[in-house]
Amino acid sequence: MRTAVVLFLAGALCAPAWATLGQGAASVRRDQQQMRAKAMRSLQRQGYSVQQLRSASGVQVREYLDPDGHVFAVAWNGPVHPNLQQLLGTYFGAFKQAMQQRTRVSRGPVEIRVGDMVVQLGGHMRALFGRAILVSQMPANVSREVVR
Amino acid sequence: MRFSIRQQLALAVLFLAASMLLTACGGGGSSSPTPTPGGGTTGNNVESVTVAPGPANNVNTLLANVTVCQSGTSNCQTINDVLVDTGSVGLRLFSDQVNLSLPGESVSGAPLAECSAFLDSVTWGPVVTADVQLAGEKASNVPIQLIGGSNYQTPPSSCSNGLTNANSVSTLGANGILGVGLWRHDCGAACTPELAQVTNSYYTCPSSGCSSTFVELQNQVQNPVWLFPQDNNGVLISLGGVTSGGQDTDGGNMIFGIxxxxxxxxxxxxxxxxxxxxxxxxxxxxxxxxxxxxxxxxxxxxxxxxxxxxxxxxxxxxxxxxxxxxxxxxxxxxxxxxxxxxxxxxxxxxxxxxxxxxxxxxxxxxxxxxxxxxxxxxxxxxxxxxFVAINGxxxxxxxxxxxxx
Missing domain, CATH: 2.40.70 (Cathepsin D, subunit A; domain 1)
Known part of the structure; x- marks a missing residue:
């Protein structure tokens, strides 16, 4: 079932090969290329792993992979926003639309929920941070708090 | 327990009367030189601020009036209801609200623009210089940002990332932003050609289109406070207390210098x-x-x-x-x-x-x-x-x- 979902998403992408959230481990490498990022390191954790990248624009990005190698969350921090189109992949359109449709403008940290995805933005000038999580794809026994 | 508007108003009047009484009885004496929060103090370094709905009818919006002048002249304009922001650095005004002709900065002969990243939005527009006057303090030749304008309708996609283009009073929540935060420069050394660590912040915009660039510190958008001749090491934000249920407005001061x-x-x-x-x-x-x-x-x-x-x-x-x-x-x-x-x-x-x-x-x-x-x-x-003390x-x-x- 999961394979079918991933295949569907991959099919919906076509070209260019935007990647990441909800995608396989290969998308991490594509992200590296697209963001001209340097891979910093890979960390093995209980029930998941983390790939750390540093984009050429100066943002530190962390991609969270389940044991099957699917990206279930991304987190970042830096002086500017990361390439969200790259990081959110097929979910970017829904995120952008939700941002535009916010009725009550909260001048402060933002939480956007679109379907299965939660995006949270915070911080201030020079020190922005954020994360995007696919809630149903969190591995069992892994807390959202590890995504930071 | 919640108060009706009438009860809140009565409370506010009572509070005001009590604080006036205190002042009259010598509450502003010399034993405590730091003012009562939001309390009466005057001077060249005292800029009045208010928490009011403002032009975008928002809540918890701290507003001040800002005067900008063509550098070295008395050709000035006051913009009301600018957001006072200790979370950012630099003055940003809407291009279509500024009637002065302010000289733009350039890099290698092409206009310098900035796409400033706020947490859920960006402001996009050229960097120009102006004298900035707040209360009786004046900073000369300050690089500021003009938001929007004919050539700056849409921020580069390398910067906007699907976030809000804060190019209107309603999306920004005020008639501009006065960033009086912890830093002298809005990006700092990371955006200079020497360190070249941060891209997609400053852009050079020849007629062929804009591309990311690096900028020396003196050309970056800056905190006007550190460019004052005196009282330039920071600000004191001093606001009156607000009753727990809320108030129509709140008042206070932004006092320059520490x-x-x-x-x-x-x-x-x-x-x-x-x-x-x-x-x-x-x-x-x-x-x-x-x-x-x-x-x-x-x-x-x-x-x-x-x-x-x-x-x-x-x-x-x-x-x-x-x-x-x-x-x-x-x-x-x-x-x-x-x-x-x-x-x-x-x-x-x-x-x-x-x-x-x-x-x-x-x-x-x-x-x-x-x-x-x-x-x-x-x-x-x-x-x-x-108090907010500025770096350096x-x-x-x-x-x-x-x-x-």
């Missing part, structure tokens, strides 16, 4: 140094959160998440908390490592955002989530004197950057 005049003495304020990102530590329920900051530009107290605070977010907007009844919390703050000075307890209350007074512009109990972080927004400043400047309590309150 311990440079009788009216801006640090006194007994505690100093909290920040890390390289401008953050300090908040201790809450036995945990330390290093991603903590003070920000008049945030309109609520944004902290942690539902599972940590026990408060649900609102069903119509998950960006705010909606507890069943007002919920009290206590935290302490301390400076970034290796500082160990810990504040006394900071008590705060979060109300249900859906049932807060909907005619009030000042709401002390508005809050929302910010996972792993404490964003002490404008409600923190109600009834306090809060000196005060009797040491060099900036730091917060003190």
């Amino acid at each position: 311990s440079t005049e009788n009216n801006n003495q640090l006194g007994s304020a505690q100093v909290f140094p920040v890390d390289g990102n401008g953050n300090f530590i908040t201790n809450f329920n036995g945990q330390g959160y290093s991603n903590s900051y003070l920000d008049t530009g945030s309109n609520g107290l944004y902290f942690l998440d539902s599972s940590t605070t026990g408060m649900p977010t609102c069903s119509d907007n998950s960006g705010f908390y909606c507890p069943a009844s007002p919920t009290q919390f206590t935290a302490t703050v301390q400076g970034a490592s290796p500082s160990t000075t810990v504040s006394g307890p900071i008590n705060f209350t979060i109300g249900n955002a859906d049932s807060l007074c909907n005619t009030c512009a000042a709401l002390p109990e508005l809050g929302g989530p910010s996972p792993g972080s404490f964003d002490w927004g404008l409600p923190f400043f109600f009834g306090r004197n809060v 400047t000196s005060t009797p309590a040491g060099n900036g950057p730091f917060w003190a309150f």
